[in-house]
Structures are given as structure tokens and as C-alpha cells.
Amino acid sequence: MSLDSSILKGRNERGAVIALVAMALIVVVILIAFVIEYGYLIIVKHEGQAAVDAAALSAVAGIPAYNLNGNTINSQILAERFNQTWSGPGQTSAVTVDENTVMHSSAAITFNTDVEFIKRQSSGGYTQNPPYTEADGVKVVRTYQVPPLFGKVLGALSTDVTVEAHAFVNGPRCFPVESPIVLLSPSCGNTNLSVSNCTTARCNMDFDVSFSNPIPDDNAAFWAPAGSSGSAQECSDLVSGAALNIYLCVGDQIKLSNSVASSCMHEMKQECLKNRCQEDIQWKVTVPVVSCANLRDASGDYVASAAVTGFARVGITRVDDQSSPTSLRLTTTCGDSVAGAPSGGGFCGFYASPFLE
Amino acid sequence: MLHLRKIDPPVRRDRAGNKGVALLELCLITPLFLLLLAGLVQIALTMLTAYNLVAAASEGARVASALPILVVDDSRVRDFIMPKIALSNMYSNIQITNTIPISDGAVVNKDGLDCSRSVSVTVTLRVLMPFQAIFGYPFMEMSRSLSMRYLQQPLCP
Numbered sequence: 001m002s003l004d005s006s007i008l009k010g011r012n013e014r015g016a017v018i019a020l021v022a023m024a025l026i027v028v029v030i031l032i033a034f035v036i037e038y039g040y041l042i043i044v045k046h047e048g049q050a051a052v053d054a055a056a057l058s059a060v061a062g063i064p065a066y067n068l069n070g071n072t073i074n075s076q077i078l079a080e081r082f083n084q085t086w087s088g089p090g091q092t093s094a095v096t097v098d099e100n101t102v103m104h105s106s107a108a109i110t111f112n113t114d115v116e117f118i119k120r121q122s123s124g125g126y127t128q129n130p131p132y133t134e135a136d137g138v139k140v141v142r143t144y145q146v147p148p149l150f151g152k153v154l155g156a157l158s159t160d161v162t163v164e165a166h167a168f169v170n171g172p173r174c175f176p177v178e179s180p181i182v183l184l185s186p187s188c189g190n191t192n193l194s195v196s197n198c199t200t201a202r203c204n205m206d207f208d209v210s211f212s213n214p215i216p217d218d219n220a221a222f223w224a225p226a227g228s229s230g231s232a233q234e235c236s237d238l239v240s241g242a243a244l245n246i247y248l249c250v251g252d253q254i255k256l257s258n259s260v261a262s263s264c265m266h267e268m269k270q271e272c273l274k275n276r277c278q279e280d281i282q283w284k285v286t287v288p289v290v291s292c293a294n295l296r297d298a299s300g301d302y303v304a305s306a307a308v309t310g311f312a313r314v315g316i317t318r319v320d321d322q323s324s325p326t327s328l329r330l331t332t333t334c335g336d337s338v339a340g341a342p343s344g345g346g347f348c349g350f351y352a353s354p355f356l357e
Numbered sequence: 358m359l360h361l362r363k364i365d366p367p368v369r370r371d372r373a374g375n376k377g378v379a380l381l382e383l384c385l386i387t388p389l390f391l392l393l394l395a396g397l398v399q400i401a402l403t404m405l406t407a408y409n410l411v412a413a414a415s416e417g418a419r420v421a422s423a424l425p426i427l428v429v430d431d432s433r434v435r436d437f438i439m440p441k442i443a444l445s446n447m448y449s450n451i452q453i454t455n456t457i458p459i460s461d462g463a464v465v466n467k468d469g470l471d472c473s474r475s476v477s478v479t480v481t482l483r484v485l486m487p488f489q490a491i492f493g494y495p496f497m498e499m500s501r502s503l504s505m506r507y508l509q510q511p512l513c514p
Binding site for chain 2: 021032039040043046047050053061062065074077078081082099100169251291309
């Protein structure tokens with residue numbers, strides 16, 4: 001090639017840089033569009049995950065109704081209630097729940113298509129659609145169609161983003177109970193019974209409970225099965241173990257009364273002595289927990305019965321049957337194996353609470 | 358040699374005529390590229406902030422739903438979430454608010470009591486946006502809410 005032709009060629013390359021820049025720009029713009037598109041999908045997936053988590057945690061609260069008679073309506077309402085600004089039925093004032101949104105519109109989780117009941121397996125995993133009496137969780141799966149932001153130019157169709165959440169009820173739901181005492185939930189002052197109690201730091205913590213009237217002003221009570229007389233004899237039978245095979249499940253209705261406090265506490269004291277309970281020797285019992293929010297009706301009056309919301313495993317270390325009101329010193333217990341518990345294993349089961357897995 | 362002498366003058370003329378052209382082109386293209394860059398940074402910031410907001414609101418709702426005796430704009434929720442907001446020093450005016458457990462009457466259990474109280478957590482913040490800053494609006498306010506069933510209440514038998 002002569003120098004002449006080289007120079008001529010140089011003259012012909014005028015504008016080549018612009019063409020190169022234009023082509024590079026197109027490639028860069030396509031790459032940017034792809035990254036934005038992908039980033040948007042990640043955000044939508046994140047939004048969707050938050051929405052199905054909330055729906056699953058809510059829906060699982062309706063499990064007791066499903067366990068009792070296969071009734072799914074509670075779970076349905078609880079799963080779908082964050083799909084729209086909800087005005088509760090029978091509400092005279094405008095009490096609303098904000099909806100959860102995905103892509104700036106309702107999360108649109110539908111019970112019949114997106115939610116199913118499941119049962120945890122001891123080996124890990126879960127089984128789908130177990131008999132209703134055995135369900136202890138829900139699975140929520142929702143697919144969102146994400147329209148393309150830039151792909152429309154190329155005629156791209158929407159992309160499916162699927163999110164999934166599994167929520168279970170914390171701890172076994174039924175227990176053989178061994179004591180006539182019932183604890184009121186953390187919001188009544190028993191903060192040691194909080195949902196996060198299954199941490200080592202919260203184990204073996206002492207707390208006092210007392211038994212006075214009216215019950216909602218205190219943090220513990222005596223209980224008796226619904227329909228029973230709630231007599232001192234029944235209380236004594238529970239203490240001594242004469243009342244055998246008393247199983248309670250989450251959702252069971254129990255009677256609460258402290259009118260038997262003095263006589264029953266005396267029985268408790270005797271049993272405590274038999275078990276040699278003291279500061280370092282615990283008399284371990286499984287007791288039901290109820291929510292104190294359930295102990296007052298809409299007008300604020302005391303109601304003498306409530307549904308069991310969970311269980312606590314506690315160690316009794318002191319019984320005071322002389323003071324007024326009578327009281328117990330309890331210690332939180334973690335990691336105990338409880339006979340008769342459906343899971344069969346160790347538990348630090350407190351306040352039945354939904355959790356995600 | 359003779360041959361080279363013949364073509365020398367035009368080459369010199371050509372080079373002399375192109376002086377400063379590249380600089381001029383650079384000056385023309387640089388603002389456009391900076392604008393593109395600012396736009397890109399803004400899009401990235403918006404997406405990152407949107408992601409962080411969803412995470413913060415979600416985490417906040419989880420925490421609020423498990424706290425006993427929750428009050429409006431509970432400091433426990435704020436104190437828990439604030440350190441967890443990723444790259445929080447990029448943001449200003451971060452506000453974390455929550456409702457108390459709202460009894461909406463959606464589900465009434467067999468005892469006639471509401472068991473479907475829920476809480477909402479809203480995270481609001483301002484983020485500096487380089488693209489908007491060019492036009493005199495440097496900040497963008499972004500917000501995200503999430504509602505969740507309050508866990509410190511009985512299940513719904």
C-alpha cells in the first residue's frame with residue numbers, strides 16, 4: 001500500500017467515530033435498559049415477598065378454626081385483608097387497614113388460588129393439604145406479571161415473578177396440662193412470656209405471678225374446663241394429678257376464677273413441698289396462656305372465660321399461700337421434652353405465635 | 358523522497374485544519390454524557406432506595422407486629438430499624454412511623470373478640486438525586502408502608 005492510498009483512506013474515515021459512537025451508544029442504552037428492567041424485577045419480587053409474608057403470617061392465625069371443624073373462612077379473610085383498604089364489618093367508625101401494594105397496586109392475594117394449608121414434618125419440609133385437624137401452617141404462592149419497562153419497544157411480553165411464603169403456628173398446639181394455673185399473655189405484664197422467649201438469654205428467668213380479683217388486673221389465674229363448676233375440688237384434683245388426661249389445645253375455651261385461690265394455693269403449697277421446690281429445684285409444669293385482651297368485653301367488663309392462646313413451660317420455685325393476694329415465683333424453662341406434645345421433642349413453647357419459615 | 362515532498366503540504370494543511378476539533382467535540386459531548394451519567398446514577402439510586410425502603414418497611418412491620426404494648430410511632434421500632442437501613446448516610450430526614458394495633462373487626466373469634474388486629478409501618482426518607490439537582494430539585498422524597506397482623510393477640514378459633 002502506498003502512502004498516497006493511506007492518506008486517501010484517512011480522508012474516507014471522516015465521520016467514522018460518530019458512527020462508532022452511535023453504535024456504541026445503542027449497545028450501551030440496550031445494556032442500561034436491560035439492567036433497569038432486571039433491577040425492577042428484583043424490586044417487584046421484594047415487594048411481592050413482603051406481601052405474601054404478611055398474608056401468610058395473617059392467614060395462619062385462622063388455623064385453630066380450620067383445625068376445629070375445617071372452617072376456612074377466618075384464614076381466608078386474614079389472608080385477603082391486606083389486599084384493599086379494609087373497613088371492618090359492623091364498624092361505625094372508619095377503621096381501616098392499609099393495603100399492601102406491589103407495583104403500586106393491590107397485592108391481590110386470593111385465598112382460593114394462592115393459599116393452601118400445610119403440615120410441618122419432623123424430618124423437615126411439609127406435606128400439602130393434610131387432614132384439617134392436622135394442619136399447622138399455610139403456604140402462600142403468588143405470581144405477579146411484571147410488564148416490561150423498555151421491552152415494549154421490542155415487543156417483549158410481561159415477565160412472571162413468583163413469590164412464596166410458608167408460615168406455621170409456633171409450637172405444638174395441644175398439651176397435657178398439669179397445673180390449675182393459667183398465665184396471662186405478655187401484654188398483661190408477663191413479659192418473660194414474649195414470643196422471642198425461645199432464646200437462651202430469656203431462659204431461666206424468674207418472675208412472680210399473683211392471683212387476685214378481678215383477674216385482668218393481675219397476671220395469673222386459676223382455670224377450670226369450660227362447663228365445669230370450677231370448684232376448689234377440681235382445682236385440687238388438677239394439682240394432685242387426680243384429674244388425669246386433661247388436654248388443652250390452642251383455641252379451647254377455659255373458665256377463669258380466683259375465688260378458689262386460697263384453698264387451691266394451699267394444695268399447691270403441699271405439692272410444692274412434695275416436689276421440694278425451692279430456688280434451685282423447680283417443680284416443672286406446663287400451663288396454658290390466655291390473652292388478657294380477651295378478659296374484658298367491648299364495654300370493658302370482666303369476662304370469666306377465654307380461649308387458650310398458647311402454653312408455657314415453667315418451673316415453680318416458691319408458693320406463697322399466706323399473703324394477699326397469693327402468689328407464685330416462676331422460672332422460664334427452655335429445651336424441656338414434654339410428654340404428649342405432638343412434636344415429641346424438646347420445646348421452649350410459649351405463647352402460640354405464627355412464624356415464617 | 359521526491360514523492361514525499363509532493364504530498365507533504367496537503368497533509369500539514371489537513372492537520373492544521375483539524376486542530377481543536379477533538380476538544381470541541383469533547384466539549385459538545387461531555388454535557389450529554391454527564392447528563393446520561395446523572396440520569397443513570399439517579400435511576401440506580403431510585404431503585405436502590407426503593408429496595409431499601411421495602412426491606413425497612415417489611416422488617417419494621419415484623420418487629421412492630423411482635424412487640425407487646427405497642428404505641429404509636431414506637432421508639433423500639435425506630436431504634437431497631439434505623440441501623441438496619443442500608444446506606445442510611447445517603448438519606449436525610451428518615452422517618453419511621455407505626456400505628457397501634459388496629460382493631461378492624463375483620464375476624465371475630467368464637468368468643469366474639471377481634472383477633473385480627475394489624476399494624477402498619479411507614480418509612481419515609483429523602484434522597485439526593487443528581488439528575489434532578491441539575492434542574493434545581495435536588496431531593497426526592499420516597500415512602501413505603503407495610504401492614505401486618507399483630508402477633509401479640511390470640512389466634513382465631
